[in-house]
Amino acid sequence: MSFVQFLRVLSKNLKWLILFPVLIAILVYFLTGKLPREYQSATTVYTGIASGYGITSSEDAPRADYFSINNAFDNLLATVTARQTMEDVAVKLLAQHLLLEMPDPLILGEKSFAELKNTITDERALMVVPGNFAATVDKITKYKNSSTDNIVVKLLSDPKGHYSLGVISKNLTASRKSSSDFIDLTYKSDDPGVCLNTLKFITEVFIDKYKTLKGAETVNVLKWFEARLKDAAAELNNSENKLKDFGIRNKIINYYEQAKAVAIENETNETDYYKELMMYEASKRAVARLEDQLESREILLRNNAELNRLRKELGIAHEEYERAKIYSNSPEKVAKLATKVDALKQEIRLWVLQYYSLNNTIESVPMNVVLENWLKEVIAMDGSEARLQVYIDRRKEFDRKYNEFSPLNMQVSRLEREISVAERQYLEILHGYHLAKLRQQNIEMSNNLQVMDNPVFPTKPLASKRLLLVILSFLASFFFLLVYFIAKELLDSSIKNTARAEELTGLKIFSALPNRMSATNSLQIGRIENTLLDYAVSNLKIELENNPQTSTNYLITVISSREMEGKSYAAQKLAEKLYNLDYSVLYISNDDNMEDAETDDRRFRTLRYDITSRLFSAKTEENLLPEFSRVNRNSFNFIIVEIPAISINALPNQLIRNSRLSLLVVDARRSWTAADENIMKLFRKAAGEENKIMLWLNHVEPEDLENMVGAMPKAKKSQARPALKQEEVDADEETA
Numbered sequence: 079m080s081f082v083q084f085l086r087v088l089s090k091n092l093k094w095l096i097l098f099p100v101l102i103a104i105l106v107y108f109l110t111g112k113l114p115r116e117y118q119s120a121t122t123v124y125t126g127i128a129s130g131y132g133i134t135s136s137e138d139a140p141r142a143d144y145f146s147i148n149n150a151f152d153n154l155l156a157t158v159t160a161r162q163t164m165e166d167v168a169v170k171l172l173a174q175h176l177l178l179e180m181p182d183p184l185i186l187g188e189k190s191f192a193e194l195k196n197t198i199t200d201e202r203a204l205m206v207v208p209g210n211f212a213a214t215v216d217k218i219t220k221y222k223n224s225s226t227d228n229i230v231v232k233l234l235s236d237p238k239g240h241y242s243l244g245v246i247s248k249n250l251t252a253s254r255k256s257s258s259d260f261i262d263l264t265y266k267s268d269d270p271g272v273c274l275n276t277l278k279f280i281t282e283v284f285i286d287k288y289k290t291l292k293g294a295e296t297v298n299v300l301k302w303f304e305a306r307l308k309d310a311a312a313e314l315n316n317s318e319n320k321l322k323d324f325g326i327r328n329k330i331i332n333y334y335e336q337a338k339a340v341a342i343e344n345e346t347n348e349t350d351y352y353k354e355l356m357m358y359e360a361s362k363r364a365v366a367r368l369e370d371q372l373e374s375r376e377i378l379l380r381n382n383a384e385l386n387r388l389r390k391e392l393g394i395a396h397e398e399y400e401r402a403k404i405y406s407n408s409p410e411k412v413a414k415l416a417t418k419v420d421a422l423k424q425e426i427r428l429w430v431l432q433y434y435s436l437n438n439t440i441e442s443v444p445m446n447v448v449l450e451n452w453l454k455e456v457i458a459m460d461g462s463e464a465r466l467q468v469y470i471d472r473r474k475e476f477d478r479k480y481n482e483f484s485p486l487n488m489q490v491s492r493l494e495r496e497i498s499v500a501e502r503q504y505l506e507i508l509h510g511y512h513l514a515k516l517r518q519q520n521i522e523m524s525n526n527l528q529v530m531d532n533p534v535f536p537t538k539p540l541a542s543k544r545l546l547l548v549i550l551s552f553l554a555s556f557f558f559l560l561v562y563f564i565a566k567e568l569l570d571s572s573i574k575n576t577a578r579a580e581e582l583t584g585l586k587i588f589s590a591l592p593n594r595m596s597a598t599n600s601l602q603i604g605r606i607e608n609t610l611l612d613y614a615v616s617n618l619k620i621e622l623e624n625n626p627q628t629s630t631n632y633l634i635t636v637i638s639s640r641e642m643e644g645k646s647y648a649a650q651k652l653a654e655k656l657y658n659l660d661y662s663v664l665y666i667s668n669d670d671n672m673e674d675a676e677t678d679d680r681r682f683r684t685l686r687y688d689i690t691s692r693l694f695s696a697k698t699e700e701n702l703l704p705e706f707s708r709v710n711r712n713s714f715n716f717i718i719v720e721i722p723a724i725s726i727n728a729l730p731n732q733l734i735r736n737s738r739l740s741l742l743v744v745d746a747r748r749s750w751t752a753a754d755e756n757i758m759k760l761f762r763k764a765a766g767e768e769n770k771i772m773l774w775l776n777h778v779e780p781e782d783l784e785n786m787v788g789a790m791p792k793a794k795k796s797q798a799r800p801a802l803k804q805e806e807v808d809a810d811e812e813t814a
């Protein structure tokens with residue numbers, strides 16, 4: 079919508095845009111005459127959310143982001159306005175009022191006290207514990223929860239009243255003060271005492287609830303950690319007990335140390351074994367060499383039973399002695415076995431020296447020296463043999479231990495891995511538990527909400543909103559009505575003006591006629607209509623000049639697609655205008671209200687015809703009336719024939735084709751439909767190329783005719799119309 083159209087809508091409906099809002103404002107003024115006076119009290123609460131200090135706070139800790147802070151404030155304000163908060167406040171307020179024996183201006187005024195006394199009569203005794211506020215609150219709560227249809231439930235759900243949840247929520251305003259740590263709470267009521275105490279209860283209840291909610295966040299977490307910590311400790315103990323039982327069954331104190339000790343001992347045993355084996359081989363070769371020197375005495379020595387007995391005992395003593403040394407027996411036993419070995423060695427030595435005489439060998443070596451050496455080597459060989467046997471037994475024992483320890487390695491690793499996993503899990507859960515405890519303590523310290531400005535008793539009521547309501551009602555009704563008229567204009571699908579008519583129909587405008595029903599007295603409709611008829615005659619003359627003809631008269635058919643389009647009025651006005659311009663005119667119509675008539679100078683004649691079959695077969699106007707033969711058609715410059723509505727009557731094709739100009743009269747107040755388009759297609763086929771069809775728009779609003787007649791003429795000139803006209807001219811120039 080252009081600005082010009084907006085101004086037209088405004089001026090067209092100006093009286094309604096003024097009258098209706100004024101009436102609404104007057105109505106609101108009288109309806110608000112008995113509005114109750116309201117009192118207001120306020121309080122400020124410090125939260126410490128943005129800049130508060132807690133256990134986890136530090137100088138180097140990153141500052142909280144705005145999103146987290148805003149989220150915390152949103153949670154806090156949601157707690158303030160929560161339904162449960164409102165319900166607790168209403169119950170406490172009711173308990174305070176029921177404990178009153180008489181009105182108290184600081185708690186409940188006389189009017190409100192009387193209303194409460196009339197509302198609660200018999201039930202008061204069931205809910206009140208005299209002198210005990212907390213017990214009274216508990217009894218009211220239990221009474222409220224006892225059923226869904228009791229006086230307390232009704233008071234809380236009542237759309238009016240001091241205890242209504244809706245009223246408390248509506249009259250409460252909670253907001254953060256700029257970007258600070260403070261929140262402002264304000265409450266309004268028609269009773270100053272109720273206003274003060276309601277705000278006190280709201281502050282008290284929401285602080286307790288917020289602390290409880292924040293504490294509950296970590297309580298559930300702590301319970302979960304405690305349960306998981308208990309399970310993890312049991313699992314760890316179970317794993318450790320498995321390893322302990324495994325060590326007891328397999329006689330293991332420290333598997334890795336024991337395995338290491340076995341390996342070291344085995345390696346030492348192998349080293350000692352091979353050393354002893356070398357010593358044994360050396361002694362064996364020495365004995366063989368010495369026996370070669372002793373020759374035949376060697377045989378005697380070998381076959382001597384006593385010597386063999388002593389050697390056998392010495393070998394056994396050597397083996398016992400070596401075992402005692404290796405297996406770390408008591409020092410007394412080792413010393414005793416060493417003494418026994420030395421004694422046997424000495425006994426063998428003495429026996430050999432006494433048994434044989436002292437002489438020389440064949441190498442001139444004294445025999446006693448050879449025997450001494452032989453005895454020494456034999457004793458050494460027997461000792462080595464005994465030690466070798468001990469080492470061999472030790473090797474077998476180590477093999478047995480290896481067979482026992484090898485399978486245990488995987489089991490010990492698995493048990494230790496199980497303990498390690500359980501231990502790590504236990505430590506992780508313990509760490510989480512400590513963090514949760516730390517957060518719980520931090521929340522308790524950082525969420526210490528404090529009331530900075532206590533609510534005060536309001537002594538003066540707020541300014542009345544009566545004037546504001548009157549102004550708002552006037553503006554609201556004005557804009558509502560304006561929007562209605564604008565929407566009506568935008569949604570109006572009627573043809574309205576000549577430009578839209580040409581666009582919809584595809585026909586050139588012949589002329590237009592104003593809507594006389596909607597015109598005001600100030601508009602000179604007659605002058606406008608006369609101007610438009612002059613416009614129509616001008617178009618008609620242009621057609622005569624552009625299309626000259628040999629005949630002396632000019633046949634014009636006036637048609638419409640529907641009834642009640644105003645074609646009779648338009649045709650008659652055109653005929654009268656042509657007559658006034660000194661043309662002779664014959665006007666033929668089927669209008670029932672028209673009678674045959676003729677002027678004194680016989681230059682203007684009207685004839686009426688009936689709709690019969692002759693109309694649809696007529697080729698010229700002569701075929702319409704029987705008496706027409708008495709009229710000399712050549713004596714008329716213009717012959718205007720009105721055709722019935724095409725939508726309900728058959729079309730006289732020949733008559734239409736023989737006419738020079740067809741004027742389609744259309745009502746601007748209606749819409750152009752697909753049916754109209756189909757009728758136009760049919761009419762174009764009937765008219766042919768010789769007959770020109772033009773559009774005559776009827777019932778056009780006067781303001782939509784300014785593009786044809788200029789500024790609307792009035793009895794008194796208006797300053798607004800030239801301005802509107804200038805705006806339209808400017809708009810047309812921009813469009814062009």
